[in-house]
Amino acid sequence: MEEQARLRVMVVDDHPMWRDAVTADLEAAGLTVVATASTGTEAINRFRATHPQVVVLDLQIPAPTGVEVTATVLQDDPSARVLILSASGEQDDVLEAVKAGATGYLVKSASREELIAAVRRVSVGDSVFTPGLAGLVLGEFRRMSQDPGPAMPPGEQLTDRETEVLKMVAKGLSYKQIAERLVLSHRTVQNHVQNTLRKLQLHNRVELTRYAIEQGLDDE
Amino acid sequence: MTVRAVVAVEDRMFRALAWLRLVVLANALVLNVYRHNFDHPVAGWACVALMVVWTAYAIATYAKPIRRTVRLTVADLAIAVGLLVATPWVKGEWFNATIPGFWIMGALLAWAVRYGWRGGLFAAVVLGGTDRLIRADFDQGNYGYVFLIVLGGPIVGYLVESLQQMASERDRAEREAAAAAERARLARVVHDGVLQVLALVQRRGAELGGEAEELGRLAGDQERALRTLIRSQDRLVADEGPTTADLAAALAALGERPGVEVAVPGGPVRLAPHVAAEVVAVVGACLDNVNRHVGEGAAAWVLLDDLGDQIAVSVRDEGPGIPEGRLGEARASGRLGISESIEGRVRDLGGTATLTTGADGTEWELVVPKERS
Numbered sequence: 001m002e003e004q005a006r007l008r009v010m011v012v013d014d015h016p017m018w019r020d021a022v023t024a025d026l027e028a029a030g031l032t033v034v035a036t037a038s039t040g041t042e043a044i045n046r047f048r049a050t051h052p053q054v055v056v057l058d059l060q061i062p063a064p065t066g067v068e069v070t071a072t073v074l075q076d077d078p079s080a081r082v083l084i085l086s087a088s089g090e091q092d093d094v095l096e097a098v099k100a101g102a103t104g105y106l107v108k109s110a111s112r113e114e115l116i117a118a119v120r121r122v123s124v125g126d127s128v129f130t131p132g133l134a135g136l137v138l139g140e141f142r143r144m145s146q147d148p149g150p151a152m153p154p155g156e157q158l159t160d161r162e163t164e165v166l167k168m169v170a171k172g173l174s175y176k177q178i179a180e181r182l183v184l185s186h187r188t189v190q191n192h193v194q195n196t197l198r199k200l201q202l203h204n205r206v207e208l209t210r211y212a213i214e215q216g217l218d219d220e
Numbered sequence: 221m222t223v224r225a226v227v228a229v230e231d232r233m234f235r236a237l238a239w240l241r242l243v244v245l246a247n248a249l250v251l252n253v254y255r256h257n258f259d260h261p262v263a264g265w266a267c268v269a270l271m272v273v274w275t276a277y278a279i280a281t282y283a284k285p286i287r288r289t290v291r292l293t294v295a296d297l298a299i300a301v302g303l304l305v306a307t308p309w310v311k312g313e314w315f316n317a318t319i320p321g322f323w324i325m326g327a328l329l330a331w332a333v334r335y336g337w338r339g340g341l342f343a344a345v346v347l348g349g350t351d352r353l354i355r356a357d358f359d360q361g362n363y364g365y366v367f368l369i370v371l372g373g374p375i376v377g378y379l380v381e382s383l384q385q386m387a388s389e390r391d392r393a394e395r396e397a398a399a400a401a402e403r404a405r406l407a408r409v410v411h412d413g414v415l416q417v418l419a420l421v422q423r424r425g426a427e428l429g430g431e432a433e434e435l436g437r438l439a440g441d442q443e444r445a446l447r448t449l450i451r452s453q454d455r456l457v458a459d460e461g462p463t464t465a466d467l468a469a470a471l472a473a474l475g476e477r478p479g480v481e482v483a484v485p486g487g488p489v490r491l492a493p494h495v496a497a498e499v500v501a502v503v504g505a506c507l508d509n510v511n512r513h514v515g516e517g518a519a520a521w522v523l524l525d526d527l528g529d530q531i532a533v534s535v536r537d538e539g540p541g542i543p544e545g546r547l548g549e550a551r552a553s554g555r556l557g558i559s560e561s562i563e564g565r566v567r568d569l570g571g572t573a574t575l576t577t578g579a580d581g582t583e584w585e586l587v588v589p590k591e592r593s
Contacts, residue, residue: 015416021423060412087415087443095486108419109443111426131483131521139485139526146528170483171536172521177580 007123010035010052012043014061029116040064047073054123059086059093067096074101081122095136099204104128127194134170156203165192225388227285233333238279241326245275248323259312267303267319274299293334297343300327304350313356332377340377344370411450418443448476465496471524478517484524492591495569502565506535506584514539530589538581
């Protein structure tokens, strides 16, 4: 509990009312907000100065975009975690942010309790999904496996169990319900979910590298 | 037509014409050297020299859009006519080939490119007419040559005009696409601001309680409706034609119903329009059923899974489930139950509908092949 109370968080949102509301909620719950930022540039600079453990990030911010901020801060400090808190229905942006390494996604209409729980869960390495995000990620793996190009290496494909768990998340089942249905431990379900994200990010990195090699940028 | 498109096509044409001018000049040079049949050699070679100089000057001058003046085109045509007119005097009255020969194509095509089919026709008539007038002996071969010129000039002119029109249509389409993208971007910025405020009102309302809670709930409804609208609009832009429909967009619109959460893949999922419409109708019937048996606005989840050659749609609720035997009862008593109607409609699409029901809820799984019309 003592460990959690000192959780260091940065809040990035260009809307001052939101920034203040989220900061107040997190501090009331005993978390430390070490920095706030309203643009992508501010976010990256203040992240480097304050080393927060969790970044609560709105995707619609002045440049660089939330997706770029996600990629940059995680490259700087891979142990940090990014939780996307987005108002809009920009599902494509959310998917891009997740590919860039974000491990959580919440819609802004989520309650204060849901937000705090999500920050805590993300900080210990869990991933926070909505059914909508799970549907997008599932769709992304379906698209990749139907791609007529070179076959995906087995390490990037989902196992049958992972697909099953991901589908259940997309159908709105909680991790607890999934664990009961599949007779698994909560931890195992969580691991399956995390693996799907890890594979998506891995695939994204491999794609980027392939692209870089094709474009002859790899010797930079 | 836009100036930009007109100039772009002209630039291309004059670049091609520059090469053509060199080819016809080389042809004229070789023929004149080979024949070497001038009555007045000095005047003859002066004519040939004029062709060389003018070709070089014309290529350099036509290359710049600003220098393609009436004076230039008139001079171009006048020199070609002048060389034709000089032929009977330089070569003698009974000459066979004119001094410039095919070299006059340079001026003819320049007119066609610059002034369209009318310009091409005018230059062709002037050159063809001159050719006719200078000849004491106008035979069938000469007639064929003039006839081809008078046909070719306007045809090239017409083609150039068509190209210019197509280029400006393409320009306009590109500009419209860019404008639409910019409008969409602005709309997103505005929508995001509205969504932020609605979500904030919802959140603060829940915290304050009382009347504010009701306001917050209303804001929440609007927020969800707007989010669904934006998502379906985003998908509308990507739609390609009436031969297929995007099932993902159509199902996402169901997220507007209270309590319903829809999960779909990122891109469009294309099906024949009648199949997509029927699937959406069946899913709507499933959701109506949730409202009837679990409660108005009860939580329900819709998932669209694109399996390549078929699609799977699941509709799940967490109600008390359908009691054992009730479906069979309804069927036995001859009443067409909701379950029968759902199964029948999906079967008509060549698919299957599976019902799983228990204490922790009810789930329909519809699997339908992607039939292409």
